[in-house]
Amino acid sequence: MSNTRMIELIGVQKSFGTLQVLKDISLTVDKGAVVALIGPSGSGKSTLLRSINLLTVPNSGYIRVGDHAMDFSSTQTLPRDRELAAFRARTGMVFQGFNLFPHMTVEQNVMEGAVTVLRTPKAEARELALSLLGKVGLADKAAMRPDSLSGGQKQRVAIARALAMKPEVMLFDEATSALDPELVGEVLAVIRSLAADGMTMLLVTHEMAFARDVADRVVFMRDGCVVEEGEARQVIEQPAHPATQAFLSHFHNGLS
Amino acid sequence: MQYQWDFGFLVQYKGLVGIGALYTVGFTIATALSGLAVGCLVALLRLSQWRAATWVVTAFIEVFRCTPVLVQLVWCYYALPMLTGLELTPATAAFLTLTLYGASFYGEIIRGGIISVDLGQWDAGRALGMRRSQLMRRVVLPQAFRRMVPPLVNQTVLQLKNTSLLSVLAVPDLLYQGQLITSASYRPLETYTMIAVIYFAILFPLTRLAHRLEARPGH
Numbered sequence: 001m002s003n004t005r006m007i008e009l010i011g012v013q014k015s016f017g018t019l020q021v022l023k024d025i026s027l028t029v030d031k032g033a034v035v036a037l038i039g040p041s042g043s044g045k046s047t048l049l050r051s052i053n054l055l056t057v058p059n060s061g062y063i064r065v066g067d068h069a070m071d072f073s074s075t076q077t078l079p080r081d082r083e084l085a086a087f088r089a090r091t092g093m094v095f096q097g098f099n100l101f102p103h104m105t106v107e108q109n110v111m112e113g114a115v116t117v118l119r120t121p122k123a124e125a126r127e128l129a130l131s132l133l134g135k136v137g138l139a140d141k142a143a144m145r146p147d148s149l150s151g152g153q154k155q156r157v158a159i160a161r162a163l164a165m166k167p168e169v170m171l172f173d174e175a176t177s178a179l180d181p182e183l184v185g186e187v188l189a190v191i192r193s194l195a196a197d198g199m200t201m202l203l204v205t206h207e208m209a210f211a212r213d214v215a216d217r218v219v220f221m222r223d224g225c226v227v228e229e230g231e232a233r234q235v236i237e238q239p240a241h242p243a244t245q246a247f248l249s250h251f252h253n254g255l256s
Numbered sequence: 257m258q259y260q261w262d263f264g265f266l267v268q269y270k271g272l273v274g275i276g277a278l279y280t281v282g283f284t285i286a287t288a289l290s291g292l293a294v295g296c297l298v299a300l301l302r303l304s305q306w307r308a309a310t311w312v313v314t315a316f317i318e319v320f321r322c323t324p325v326l327v328q329l330v331w332c333y334y335a336l337p338m339l340t341g342l343e344l345t346p347a348t349a350a351f352l353t354l355t356l357y358g359a360s361f362y363g364e365i366i367r368g369g370i371i372s373v374d375l376g377q378w379d380a381g382r383a384l385g386m387r388r389s390q391l392m393r394r395v396v397l398p399q400a401f402r403r404m405v406p407p408l409v410n411q412t413v414l415q416l417k418n419t420s421l422l423s424v425l426a427v428p429d430l431l432y433q434g435q436l437i438t439s440a441s442y443r444p445l446e447t448y449t450m451i452a453v454i455y456f457a458i459l460f461p462l463t464r465l466a467h468r469l470e471a472r473p474g475h
Binding site: 053055081082084085086087088089090091092093095097098099100101102103112113116117158161162165 | 374376377379380382383384385386387388390394395398399402
């Protein structure tokens with residue numbers, strides 16, 4: 001096994017009914033690398049991201065994150081609840097809709113995974129939560145409820161909640177798409193600082209300028225296939241494939 | 257109307273009325289608790305991936321929802337022993353019927369509360385590595401519960417009213433005691449008025465409570 005590759009997908013396929021959403025996807029992400037997944041809506045990029053932590057269980061293929069691998073090509077039986085949970089605990093995920101727990105305070109949201117899943121003692125988890133909230137600039141909001149925060153603040157709490165699991169990989173599913181434009185920057189700044197810390201990250205994003213500036217590599221998907229993949233600046237500024245060119249032509253105003 | 261109202265005679269029957277109220281409230285509490293317990297099971301089985309269980313539980317719910325509870329009581333007391341050979345006391349038959357009847361409605365309320373929780377909450381819990389039971393306990397049920405409480409209180413109000421049907425099996429609930437008093441005193445007007453007032457006095461605070469809980473929506 002290659003230690004420099006943190007995520008490895010081989011031949012991943014997923015269908016919902018007769019609709020084939022992922023067609024034989026293979027992809028690797030190096031340790032510490034930031035990879036942006038771009039493409040039109042319905043291209044399968046969110047499904048691909050959700051397959052990596054098995055929120056969507058693929059029909060076939062091989063998925064490895066760190067030392068944990070799951071092979072769906074040989075077996076017909078689905079992984080058990082316990083195996084799925086253990087696999088997911090090693091990746092952090094941030095959603096478009098934040099999905100904070102509304103019945104808990106900000107601090108409890110961040111502590112939840114550590115306390116319930118990792119069995120970290122409460123005091124230790126609280127200390128961790130406060131330091132992570134400090135990292136995302138929200139230490140003063142610890143006692144508040146999520147519904148009293150702005151979208152950008154909610155998303156930063158969600159990032160802290162995912163980080164509290166000490167994940168090997170962070171997955172961002174259109175983390176800024178639900179935000180008002182003036183709040184996008186504060187979330188991107190947090191993601192940028194994670195990249196600087198060397199976190200391995202895979203982002204589904206529509207922020208092309210951000211993808212170009214922060215990601216190492218960009219993967220362009222369409223109709224359930226990877227169409228083009230390469231060094232970020234090159235794919236965004238000089239795409240080789242006509243489909244990539246057509247897609248990116250919609251964004252060129254925002255890329256200056 | 258020349259009728260001379262006289263509630264005074266009822267004082268001598270206060271013992272009977274007390275026992276009746278005890279039976280009514282006791283049966284309500286007992287069958288609400290057992291009905292909730294069975295209802296939880298019913299809801300979880302109906303939400304499970306286990307096809308056979310889902311089918312059986314759905315059939316159970318529909319049978320109890322689509323037949324009158326009076327018919328269920330009579331069937332359970334008179335017909336079930338002929339099938340099984342087991343004699344049931346009126347109280348046992350009543351407890352069994354009201355438990356299952358309550359469970360079919362409670363179960364649907366609980367299921368409705370669980371599926372009303374946003375799917376993003378399930379995603380978030382799963383992404384943290386929670387197992388199914390942890391997800392239920394820590395994320396889904398606390399949010400679902402707030403939404404379940406008002407309909408559960410309403411269903412319990414109905415459950416209490418349904419205990420008046422126990423009188424047909426000669427279980428000495430409030431209504432049955434009223435019938436006894438009437439046959440001894442020949443004063444149905446005062447007796448049944450008093451019985452109705454007692455039901456009202458018990459239930460009115462409960463419906464107020466349900467109303468207040470509904471007025472304060474959860475997240």
